[in-house]
Amino acid sequence: MITHISRRGFSAAAIAIALTAATPVLAQEWPTGPLHVYVGFPAGSSPDTIARMIAEPLAEALGQPVVIENKPGAGGVIGVQQMLAQSDGHSFGVTINGPLTTAQRMIADIGYDAVTDIAPVSLIATTPLVLAVSSDFAADDAASFIEDAKARPGEISYGSVGQGSGAHLTAELFASEAGIELFHIPFQSYAEVTTSILGGEIDSGFMAPSAALPHVEAGKMKMLGVTSAEPFPQVPDVPVLAGQAGLPDNFRAELWDAFIAPAGTDPAIIERLNTEITAILGDKEIQEKLLAIGWKAEGGAPDLLAQRIVEDTELWGAVIDKTEAAAE
Amino acid sequence: MTTLEGLAHGFTVALQPEVLIYSLFGALLGTFVGVLPGIGAMAAITLLLPLTYYISSEAALVMLAGVYYGAQYGGAVASILLRLPGTPQSVVTALDGYPMAQQGRGGVALFTAMISSFAGSMLGIVVLVVLAGWLSAVATEFGAADYAAMMIMGLVAASTIGSKHPAKSFAMVVLGLILGCVGTDVNSGAQRLTFGRTELIDGINLVALAMGLFGVAEVISNIRRADRHGPPDRVTLRQLIPTRQDLRRMVAPVLRGTGLGGMLGALPGTGSTISSFLSYAMEQRIARQPERFGKGAIEGVAGPEAANNSAAITAFVPTLTLGIPGDPIMALMLGALIIHGIQPGPLMLEARPDMFWGLVVSFGIGNLFLLILNLPLIGIWVSMLRIPFRWLYPAIIVFICLGVYSVRGSVFDIAMVAGIGAVGYALSLAAFSPALLLLGFVLGPLIETNLRRAMLISRGDPMIFLERPIACGFIMAAVALILFPMVKSVFRGRRPGALPPDPRGIWTKKKGRR
Numbered sequence: 032m033i034t035h036i037s038r039r040g041f042s043a044a045a046i047a048i049a050l051t052a053a054t055p056v057l058a059q060e061w062p063t064g065p066l067h068v069y070v071g072f073p074a075g076s077s078p079d080t081i082a083r084m085i086a087e088p089l090a091e092a093l094g095q096p097v098v099i100e101n102k103p104g105a106g107g108v109i110g111v112q113q114m115l116a117q118s119d120g121h122s123f124g125v126t127i128n129g130p131l132t133t134a135q136r137m138i139a140d141i142g143y144d145a146v147t148d149i150a151p152v153s154l155i156a157t158t159p160l161v162l163a164v165s166s167d168f169a170a171d172d173a174a175s176f177i178e179d180a181k182a183r184p185g186e187i188s189y190g191s192v193g194q195g196s197g198a199h200l201t202a203e204l205f206a207s208e209a210g211i212e213l214f215h216i217p218f219q220s221y222a223e224v225t226t227s228i229l230g231g232e233i234d235s236g237f238m239a240p241s242a243a244l245p246h247v248e249a250g251k252m253k254m255l256g257v258t259s260a261e262p263f264p265q266v267p268d269v270p271v272l273a274g275q276a277g278l279p280d281n282f283r284a285e286l287w288d289a290f291i292a293p294a295g296t297d298p299a300i301i302e303r304l305n306t307e308i309t310a311i312l313g314d315k316e317i318q319e320k321l322l323a324i325g326w327k328a329e330g331g332a333p334d335l336l337a338q339r340i341v342e343d344t345e346l347w348g349a350v351i352d353k354t355e356a357a358a359e
Numbered sequence: 360m361t362t363l364e365g366l367a368h369g370f371t372v373a374l375q376p377e378v379l380i381y382s383l384f385g386a387l388l389g390t391f392v393g394v395l396p397g398i399g400a401m402a403a404i405t406l407l408l409p410l411t412y413y414i415s416s417e418a419a420l421v422m423l424a425g426v427y428y429g430a431q432y433g434g435a436v437a438s439i440l441l442r443l444p445g446t447p448q449s450v451v452t453a454l455d456g457y458p459m460a461q462q463g464r465g466g467v468a469l470f471t472a473m474i475s476s477f478a479g480s481m482l483g484i485v486v487l488v489v490l491a492g493w494l495s496a497v498a499t500e501f502g503a504a505d506y507a508a509m510m511i512m513g514l515v516a517a518s519t520i521g522s523k524h525p526a527k528s529f530a531m532v533v534l535g536l537i538l539g540c541v542g543t544d545v546n547s548g549a550q551r552l553t554f555g556r557t558e559l560i561d562g563i564n565l566v567a568l569a570m571g572l573f574g575v576a577e578v579i580s581n582i583r584r585a586d587r588h589g590p591p592d593r594v595t596l597r598q599l600i601p602t603r604q605d606l607r608r609m610v611a612p613v614l615r616g617t618g619l620g621g622m623l624g625a626l627p628g629t630g631s632t633i634s635s636f637l638s639y640a641m642e643q644r645i646a647r648q649p650e651r652f653g654k655g656a657i658e659g660v661a662g663p664e665a666a667n668n669s670a671a672i673t674a675f676v677p678t679l680t681l682g683i684p685g686d687p688i689m690a691l692m693l694g695a696l697i698i699h700g701i702q703p704g705p706l707m708l709e710a711r712p713d714m715f716w717g718l719v720v721s722f723g724i725g726n727l728f729l730l731i732l733n734l735p736l737i738g739i740w741v742s743m744l745r746i747p748f749r750w751l752y753p754a755i756i757v758f759i760c761l762g763v764y765s766v767r768g769s770v771f772d773i774a775m776v777a778g779i780g781a782v783g784y785a786l787s788l789a790a791f792s793p794a795l796l797l798l799g800f801v802l803g804p805l806i807e808t809n810l811r812r813a814m815l816i817s818r819g820d821p822m823i824f825l826e827r828p829i830a831c832g833f834i835m836a837a838v839a840l841i842l843f844p845m846v847k848s849v850f851r852g853r854r855p856g857a858l859p860p861d862p863r864g865i866w867t868k869k870k871g872r873r
Contacts, residue, residue, distance in 0.1 A: 073687070073767070074405040075694030083409065101405070103767050105560040112557060137548055140555065188816070194548030216815045217545050219808070222683040222690075226627065229681075230499045232816050241697070245682050245704025323700050 061300055062121055065096040068290075069117075069124045071110020073103040077324055081155060081288050082125035084320055085311055092307045106196075108134050108141050115143055115293050123304070124291045125155070129197065131291070132343040136351050137195045145344065151336035152290040152301055153308045156326035159259035159285050160201050160237040161269055163252050165228050168235070173256040174276035176235075180211035188214040190224035190236040198224075200350045201237045201258055201284040207353060208278050228252065240266045241325035258284040265325055288326065289336050305333055362488060365716040372717030373724055378418050385422035386725040389429020390733065393436070394740070396443035396755060397570045397762020400430035404691050405765075416699035417714060421721040423692050428480060428671050428722070432729050435472035435664060436740050440465050443574040443755065447801050448667040450569060450794050451635040454520070455652060455659030462655055465744065466599030469737045471609060471657055472664045473730060479617045479665030480726040483672030486621035488719060491708075494625035494673065495680040501626055504813035504823045508833035509626075510806040513633045515837045517640040517798055520652070527791050535799020538563055545808050546815070558771040567763045567776040568800060572793035574759050575780025578752045580787060599737055601657070609661040612642050616665030624670030627677040627685035632801050634670040635663035672722055679703045679715060 068086060072078040079101060086097040102113040107130040114124040131145040143149070162173065170176040180187050191199035194217050206213045216233055218224045221242035227233045229251055240263060246252040256272035257263050260283045273282040290308055292301060311317055312330040321328050372378060385407075392403040403426045411419035431448070438444035439456030452472060459468035486494075501509075518532050541552045542562030553559035601609070619641070620634040642662040643652045652659050677683045682704040684690040696703055701711060708715050743751075763776045783793055813830075817823035824830045 073691075074408050075691040077694075080694065080698060083412075101768055103561075104769070105557050108560075109557055109769075138557065138560065139550070142557070193543075193545060214815075216812060218812070219545060220690075222627065226499055226681065226683055227502070230502055232502045241702065242682075245702050245706060249705035251705065324697055 061297070061303070062093050062095045064119075064121055065098050066090075066093065067098050067100050067117065067119075067122045069100045069102055069110045069114040069122065071102055071104065071107030071113075071124075071126055071130060074099075074101050076103075077326070078107070078125060078127050078288055080324055081321065081326060084317060085125070085155060085290070085308065088311045088314070088317070089304075089307055092310070105138060105141075106130065106134060108138060111149070111291075112142055114291070115148060118293075120296070120300075122293065123152070126289060126291060128287050128289075128340075128343055131289070131340050133195060133200065133347045133351065136348065145340055146337075148294050149340075150292040150294045150296045150301055151333045151340065152292050153305045153333065154329055154331045154336045154339065155288045155290055155308065155312065156321050157259070157285045157287045157329045158239060158326045159257045159263050160198060161240050161243055161257050161263075161266060162205070162235060162255045162272070163228065163238055163243040163247070164235045164255060165231065166251055166253055167231070168253065170255065171253065172275075173270070173272055173278075176255050177209045177211055177276045180206075180209070180213060184212040185214050187235060188216050188233045190216050190218045190227055190233045192220055192224065193217050195351070197284075197286045198237045200347050200354075203354050204284055204346075204350050205237070205258075205272070205278075205282075207350070208282055209276065225252075239325050240269075258282070264327060265322055287329070287339065289339075291336075301333055365712060366488070366720065368712060369716030369718075369720035372417055372713050373421065373720035375417075377415065378421055378717065378721065379724070381414065381418040381422040382425050382721045382725050383728050385425025386429040386729050387425075387732065389426035389431075390433040390729065392426070393430035393433020395433075395758050395762065396437045396441070396574050397566055397759045398765055399434070399446055399566070399762070400427045401688055401691070402762070402765035403430070404688060408691065408695060411695045412698065416696065416701055417717050419695055419699065420692065420714065420718055421725070423695055424675070424718060424721065425725045427688055427692070428668065428725065429729055431668050431671050432473060432476050432733055435476065435660075436469060438573075439468045439472060439660070440740060440744055441574075441751075441755065442577045443759075444569055447565070447569060447632040447797055448635045448663070450573065450797055451639045451663040451667075452660055453573065454639065454794060455654070455656045458653065458655035459657070459660070460744070464655065466737055466741050467601045467605060467657070468655075468660055469740060470599055470601055470734070471605070471660045473733045473737070475609065475613050475616070475661040475664040476668040477726055477730040478613045479620060479668035480672055480722065482614075482617040482665075483621050483624070483669030484719060484722050484726075486617075486669065487673055487676060487722075490621075491676055491680060494622075494676045495705075498626055498677045498681060498683070501829065502813070502827065503809045503816055504827050505829040505833070506626075507806055507809035507813050508824055508830035508837070510633070510802050510809065512833040512837040512840070513637055514798070514802050514806065515840045516644075517636040518795060520636070520640050520643055520792075520794065523653075524790070527789075528795050531786075531791050531793070531795035532799040535796040535801075536803035538568070538796070539800045539803030540807075542804075546811055556771070558769055562804070563800075564763065564766055564769070564772045564775065565801070566766050567772045568779055569797060570759045570763055571776045571779025572783035572786070572796060574755065575776060576783030576787050576793070578755055579780060579784040581748060581752060584748075599741070605657050608657050612638070612658040612662035613665040615641060616662040617669040620666035620669035620671075621673050623666075624673035624685075625676045627681075627683045632667075634666040636798055638662040638666035675718065679707050679718075680705060682707075 068082055070079050070082045082099050086099055090097040102110045107126050111124055111126055111130045114122050134141050170179050189202050191202060199215065202213060221238045224236045224238055225242055225246060228236055243252055243254055247254055254266060254269045257266060257269045258272055260273060262271060272278055274280045309330045312328045318328040388403055389400060392398050404423050434446055434449040435452050438449040438453035440460050442453050442457040444450040444453045456468040459465060518528055541559055543560055544551055550560060616638040619638050623634040639659055639662060642658045643649050646658060674685045674689055677685055678689045678693055684693045693703060759776060760773050763772045786793055813823055824834055
C-alpha cells in the first residue's frame with residue numbers, strides 16, 4: 032500500500048516536472064512563479080547580504096517573490112552546482128568571482144564549466160583589497176614596503192584567508208609584479224588575519240577594506256595601498272597601488288559579485304533580468320547600502336561579465352601557475 | 360563613561376519597550392529551538408536575520424543575542440532527558456544528565472542545568488563588565504602557538520572523561536581526530552578524505568556527527584527496548600527539587616565552571632565547547648569519588664552548564680571590542696550589526712556605548728526571564744518522557760533531519776547522519792564513548808591548524824612553544840596532566856587501599872533514605 036501511494040505520488044511529480052520542462056518559457060509570461068536565487072555562502076555573509084539587497088527590489092519589479100537559497104560550501108561552488116541542478120527556468124545564482132574563475136584550479140572536479148555552463152546576467156558589485164600592516168611596521172607606503180621586502184626577501188610574512196583565496200592570489204600577484212618575495216601564512220578568515228597582525232605574529236595582509244578599517248581608525252593598523260584602479264570610496268585616502276613603486280599602471284585585483292543563470296536560459300529572460308538589476312544598482316540607496324558593507328555597485332551588460340570571467344580566469348590562472356611552480 | 364554610568368545608560372536602552380520585547384522574544388525562541396534536537400541557535404538566527412533589517416539595531420542585536428543564550432538553556436533539556444545533544448557543549452551535559460534522568464532524577468538534572476546556566480550567565484556578565492578591556496587585550500596576545508598548546512592541554516585533560524577504559528578512550532579521540540581531517544587542508548588547499556565529494560570539502564557537518572552519534576544511535580538502541588518497557592513513571596513535584604546535598608555539591612562546580620568559561624569564552628575560536636569539556640574534566644579530576652561521574656553526578660551537569668553559559672556571554676568581548684567573531688553564530692551577529700552600519704571594533708565602546716551597555720543589561724534581563732520561564736517548564740519537559748516511544752522517536756528522527764538540513768541546506772548531510780547513526784549504535788554496543796570522538800573532532804582541526812601555523816610563523820622552529828610564556832604554561836600543564844596519574848598510581852601502589860572506592864555511592868545513599 033505504501034509503495035503504491037508513493038509510486039503514484041512519484042509519477043504525479045514526474046508529470047509535473049515533464050510539463051514544466053516541456054512548456055517553452057516565454058519571456059512575456061515569465062516569471063510564472065517565485066524565483067530561486069542560489070547563494071553559495073551562509074546567511075549573513077557578504078555575498079548573501081548583497082543577494083538579499085537585490086532580491087527585494089527585484090521581486091517588486093518582477094511581481095514574483097525572490098527566494099534566497101543558501102547552499103554554502105566549497106568556496107561557493109556548491110551554490111553554483113545547486114543552481115545548475117535545477118531546470119525550472121526560475122533558478123538563478125549570485126556568486127563571487129571564485130567559483131567562476133579559480134575554483135576549477137582548486138577543486139579536482141567542480142562539475143561545471145564557467146564558460147559553457149553559465150549564462151552571465153550582470154555584474155553587481157566589486158571590492159578591492161587593501162594592503163594592511165600593523166601600525167608598528169616601519170613602512171608607511173607601498174614603495175617603502177617593497178623596498179623593505181627587497182632588502183630581506185622571503186622574510187616579510189602575510190596572512191590570507193586560505194590557499195587559493197582572493198587574498199592569497201592578490202598578494203602573490205602583487206609580489207610577482209613588484210619583484211619581491213613574501214612569506215605566505217594561510218588563515219581561515221580576515222578576523223584571524225587581523226588578530227594575528229595586531230598580535231605581531233605576522234607582518235601584513237591583503238584584506239577587505241572593511242576588515243581593516245576599524246583597526247586603522249583605532250590607530251592599530253595602517254593601509255598602504257588599495258588594489259582597485261581608482262581610489263575606493265570606503266577608504267578614499269588610501270592610494271591605489273597601480274603605477275606606484277614600479278608596479279605596472281594596469282595593476283588591478285578586484286573581487287566581484289555577480290548575478291548568473293544556467294546556460295540555455297532564454298536570452299529574453301537574461302535581458303529582462305539585466306535591465307532590472309541595472310535599474311536597481313542605479314538606486315542611490317542601494318549604492319550606499321553596498322558601500323556600507325564594503326562593496327561598490329557596478330552593473331553592466333551580460334557580455335561585460337562574460338569578458339570579466341575570461342580575463343580573470345586567465346589572470347589568476349597565471350598566478351596559480353607561478354605559485355605552483357614555486358612550491359615544487 | 361564609567362562602568363556605573365554605562366550600566367545606568369544600558370538600562371535606559373534595554374528597558375525601551377521595543378528592545379525589551381525583542382530581547383524576551385529572542386530568549387523565548389532560543390529556548391524552544393534549543394529544545395528541538397539539532398535545530399540550534401544558528402538555524403534560528405539565520406531565519407531571523409531578514410527580520411533584523413526592519414527593526415532598530417539595538418533591538419536586532421538583543422534579539423539575536425537572546426536566541427543565542429536562550430538556546431543554551433533549551434539545549435540542556437533534550438540532552439538530559441533524551442540524550443539528544445544538539446551541540447558539542449550539550450554533549451557534556453548528557454554525560455551525567457542522562458543517567459540522572461534514567462534514575463528518575465531528570466527533574467533535578469534540569470533544575471541543576473537551569474540554575475547553573477543562570478548563575479554562569481550572571482557571573483559571566485560580571486566578568487564581561489569588569490574585565491572586558493583586559494580580556495580583549497588578552498585575546499590579541501594569544502598567538503597560534505598559544506592556541507595550539509592550549510588545545511593540546513584541553514585534549515589531554517578531557518581525553519579520559521566518560522569512559523572507563525583508557526584504550527577505548529584513546530581510540531575514540533583518535534577516530535575523532537581522523538574525522539576532523541576530512542576537508543580542505545588549510546595550508547596546501549589539498550582535499551583530504553573527501554572521496555571526490557564536493558559536499559565534504561568543508562568537512563563533516565558537526566551537527567550531523569553529534570546527532571548521529573547520540574540522537575540516532577539512542578533511537579536505534581531504544582527500538583529494542585520500546586516494546587518491553589512502558590512509559591516511565593509519573594514524575595512528582597518533589598522529584599524536581601534538588602536536595603540540600605545536591606545544592607551543596609553544585610556551588611563549587613558552578614563557580615569553577617564560570618571562571619573557566621568566562622576566560623575561554625573571550626578567546627575567539629575556542630569558546631564554549633572546550634570550556635564545557637574542560638569544566639567536566641576538571642570536576643572529575645578533583646572529585647573525591649571520580650567513579651561517580653558518568654553515572655549521574657550532579658557536578659558533571661552543574662560545572663559544564665555554568666561554563667558554557669558564561670563563555671556564551673564573554674564570547675561577545677572579541678566580537679564587539681575587536682570585531683573578531685569567535686564562532687559562526689558570532690559571525691552572523693557581526694553581520695547583522697554591519698548591515699545596520701555599525702562596525703564593531705576597538706572603538707565600539709566609545710562610538711556606540713548605547714549598543715554595548717544596552718546589550719550587557721539585556722543579557723541580565725534576558726537570563727532572569729529565562730530562569731523564571733524555564734523553572735515551571737521543567738515539569739512539562741519531564742512529562743515529555745511519558746509520550747509513548749512509538750510517537751516520540753519517529754518525531755525525534757524528523758527533527759534530527761530538519762536540524763541537520765538546516766545547517767547548510769544539504770541533503771547529503773541527512774544521508775550522513777543516518778550512516779553516522781549506525782556507526783554510533785555499533786560504538787555504543789561496544790561501550791565506546793562517542794563524547795570523546797566529538798572532542799577529537801572539534802579540537803583536532805584547531806590543534807592542527809594552529810600548530811602548523813605556529814610552525815610557519817616560527818619558520819619551522821619548535822622552540823616557539825617554549826619561548827612564548829602562554830604556550831609554555833599550557834605545555835607544562837599538559838605534561839603534568841600526563842605525569843600526575845603515573846605518580847599517583849606509584850603513590851597508591853605503596854599504600855594499597857589508601858583510596859578505596861566508596862562502597863556507598865550517592866544513589867545507594869539516597870535509596871536508603873527513601
